[in-house]
Amino acid sequence: MNTTNTLIASADWFPLVLSLKVAAVATLLALVAGVALGWVFARKRFPGHTVLEAVFMLPLVLPPTVIGYAILVAAGRHSPLGSWLREHLDYSIIFSWHGAVVASAVVALPLVLKSASAAFAGVDRSLEAAASTLRQSPFSVFLRVTLPLAWPGILAGTLLAFARAMGEFGASLMVAGSIPQQTQTLSMAIYDAVQAGHDDLALLLVLVTSLLSVTVLVLSNRFFSLR
DSSP, rough: HHHHHHHHHHHHOHHHHHHHHHHHHHHHHHHHHHHHHHHHHHHOOTTTTTHHHHHHGGGSSSSSHHHHHHHHHHHHHHSHHHHHHHHHOOOOOTTTTHHHHHHHHHHHHHHHHHHHHHHHHSSOOHHHHHTTTTTTOHHIIIIIHHHHHHHHHHHHHHHHHHHHTOOOOHHHHHHOOOTTTTTOOHHHHHHHHHTTTTTTHHHHHHHHHHHHHHHHHHHHHHHTOOO
C-alpha cells in the first residue's frame, strides 16, 4: 500500500492533464465538423455523396500512421500551408500539442459524423414541417426542433469521439512527437514507461486510462439508450 501511495505521489501527471486538454479541444472540433457533415449526408443527395462520405470515414479504418503522414503532407513545415504559417505567423503544429489536437480530431471525426448522420436521419420530418408553418426560419427549425431531437445520438457519438481522442497514439506521435512536459500524452507516457522498464508506472497509467475510458463508454451507452 505504501509503495502504491508513493508511486501515485511521485508520478508525473502532466500526460493526464495534457490528454484531457487535447481530447476536449479535439472533440469540440470534431463535434462542430461532425454535426455539419452529418446533417449534409443525412439530408442532402448529390453526385458523389457516397464516395465523399466514405472519404470522411477513412480515419476510422486507416492505420494511424497513414493519418499522421497525411497531416504532415498537408500541414508539415515543407507543405504550402506549413510554410505559409511559419513565414507569416511563425507557427507550426509540428511537435506541438496543437498537432496532437489536429491528429486526434481527425481520427475522432468519423464517430461524431456517423452518429450525427444517423440521428438526423431518425428525426421525424413532420415535426420540422409543423414548425415551419409557424413562421420559423430553416435555421430556427434546426436549432429548436431538429438538433434537440437528434442530440442524444449526437452526444453519444461525441463521448465515443472523446474516448477515441484520449487514446490516440500513432498519428499524434508522428505529428506532435512524445516530448516530456510538452507533447507527451497518456498513451505516449505508457509507451515510454514500458520502454524504460518502469512497469509499475506503466500499470498505474493503464489503470487510469482504462477507468476514464470505461466511464466515458458507460455514459455513451446511456445516451444511446435514449435515442
